[in-house]
Amino acid sequence: MSRFSERLKSKKFIITCELFPPKGTDLTNLLEKAERLKGIVDGVNVTDSQRAIMRISPLAVCHILKEKGLEPIFQLTCRDRNRIALQSDLLGASALGIENVLILSGDHPTIGDHPEAKPVYDLDPVQLLKTARTLEKGEDLAGRRLKGIPKFCLGAVANPSFEPLELQILMMEKKVRAGAEFFQTQPIFDLKTFKNFKEKISKLGAKVIIGIFLLKSLKMAQLMDDIGLKIPKEYLKRLGKTEDPLKEGMNIAVDLIKNIKNECDGVHLMALGKEECIPEILRKAGLG
Amino acid sequence: MIISEQKPRKEILEMLTDRKRIFIVGCAACATKCQTGGEDEVKEMKRELEKEGKKITGTIVLDTPCDERIVKKDLSSLPALKNSDSLLIMACGVGLQTIGNLIDRLLVPALNPLFAGTTERIGRYYEYCSLCGDCLLDEFGGICPLTRCAKGLLNGPCGGARDGKCEVNDEVDCIWALIYEKTKEPLKTYYESRDYKKILQPGKRVVR
Numbered sequence A: 001m002s003r004f005s006e007r008l009k010s011k012k013f014i015i016t017c018e019l020f021p022p023k024g025t026d027l028t029n030l031l032e033k034a035e036r037l038k039g040i041v042d043g044v045n046v047t048d049s050q051r052a053i054m055r056i057s058p059l060a061v062c063h064i065l066k067e068k069g070l071e072p073i074f075q076l077t078c079r080d081r082n083r084i085a086l087q088s089d090l091l092g093a094s095a096l097g098i099e100n101v102l103i104l105s106g107d108h109p110t111i112g113d114h115p116e117a118k119p120v121y122d123l124d125p126v127q128l129l130k131t132a133r134t135l136e137k138g139e140d141l142a143g144r145r146l147k148g149i150p151k152f153c154l155g156a157v158a159n160p161s162f163e164p165l166e167l168q169i170l171m172m173e174k175k176v177r178a179g180a181e182f183f184q185t186q187p188i189f190d191l192k193t194f195k196n197f198k199e200k201i202s203k204l205g206a207k208v209i210i211g212i213f214l215l216k217s218l219k220m221a222q223l224m225d226d227i228g229l230k231i232p233k234e235y236l237k238r239l240g241k242t243e244d245p246l247k248e249g250m251n252i253a254v255d256l257i258k259n260i261k262n263e264c265d266g267v268h269l270m271a272l273g274k275e276e277c278i279p280e281i282l283r284k285a286g287l288g
Numbered sequence B: 001m002i003i004s005e006q007k008p009r010k011e012i013l014e015m016l017t018d019r020k021r022i023f024i025v026g027c028a029a030c031a032t033k034c035q036t037g038g039e040d041e042v043k044e045m046k047r048e049l050e051k052e053g054k055k056i057t058g059t060i061v062l063d064t065p066c067d068e069r070i071v072k073k074d075l076s077s078l079p080a081l082k083n084s085d086s087l088l089i090m091a092c093g094v095g096l097q098t099i100g101n102l103i104d105r106l107l108v109p110a111l112n113p114l115f116a117g118t119t120e121r122i123g124r125y126y127e128y129c130s131l132c133g134d135c136l137l138d139e140f141g142g143i144c145p146l147t148r149c150a151k152g153l154l155n156g157p158c159g160g161a162r163d164g165k166c167e168v169n170d171e172v173d174c175i176w177a178l179i180y181e182k183t184k185e186p187l188k189t190y191y192e193s194r195d196y197k198k199i200l201q202p203g204k205r206v207v208r
């Protein structure tokens, strides 16, 4: 069982964050960031060409992180691989000792940097969760026997700001039935959204790790607000007034974590390139 | 119906560069409804090509150029074809290839066929069906997620919709919002992955 999986099964608070693989083969920067996260977080998500912008394979990066003693969570999207490639990568991950997999549909190619690419979506995330569980039974999707059986700790994504929320909850329940053991959510900024969401997931039967986003500027906050992630006026004001928006953004993240940490299973920190801020945020929030 | 648009004139003229004697074929079905290859459009095309110095040897609007029987009956034996070095086809790619099976001339497409869709008005069309060979419309409130969700998700929406609009194109509804308005059932049911050998090549090329 992976360290992350053990942590999920314990009653302990879970802390995860994410690293973006670079475009190219130079991992110096990523590894420097990773080094500072060692021992501080329970898992590090490695994104799969996020925003449909082509990057180095997350599976390769997960393997290197694991060798350096970190606990990677392999993000696997349905966007670029058909069912043959998806199963093949799942087996590959398992053979490399990477058990934690976060399954998602993946941003559509048209919003990325290769808009001409053929979108795949041969399986959807629910089908892919089921497929991973099928592999664990020693069989592939075609019903053929496997030689050597993989083991996974499977997660999925959820969006607490989704409307109608009831639809999102039904979707989460379906993902749990298909095999999801944990969720990592889109960022929450507003406590009312959090409370609403929390009430509805009490009987879900999976750990829910709440997304906390590091706002780096007023402009970024307004952008997030525009796309429907309700940012409280107070935060916009605080970011507008300050000389040092990054520091204020860190303070906001700290406040958010303090407010929710006794009422959720864990937090997932999205620092968008400022991962070096994560240790301080956690320390100030009383989690370090 | 098959929704189509006309290719830009410039592109058509380029394809016809070395062609002098051209016969134009229109379609009385889908291309007429879309106003891309009916009587009026064929006439207009003839006028324009003549202005460019081309000789138009004749025109016809076939009932259904996609039907070999019609092509044989109404087109194959026309004397004007003997005088023509090429045919400009104002029908979809099915029409063009059907004609190609029976007539040995250079065929030039004048249209870009787009999809199987519905018409709100001329110029405003929506793709509704991918002709998948295994219709699921008894479920999903009669709305096809395979075609109308940008990711073809069968088991429910991605997390990206905003105000009911799709993450990929905010002019289009997230189809899962519409399905959910009609019925919650699909969110409670598990749908298996699709059998793409029925849907894509070589799956649906022949039906006996």
Ligand code: SF4
Residues within 6 Å of the ligand: B128, B129, B130, B131, B132, B133, B134, B135, B136, B137, B144, B145, B146, B147
């Ligand atoms: S399920 Fe969708 S794509 Fe398939 S036949 Fe029905 S409407 Fe067309």
Ligand code: SF4
Residues within 6 Å of the ligand: B148, B149, B150, B151, B152, B153, B156, B157, B158, B159, B160, B161, B162, B165, B166, B167, B168, B173, B174, B175, B176, B177
């Ligand atoms: S927003 Fe809706 S329609 Fe668009 S890809 Fe996601 S689920 Fe499909």
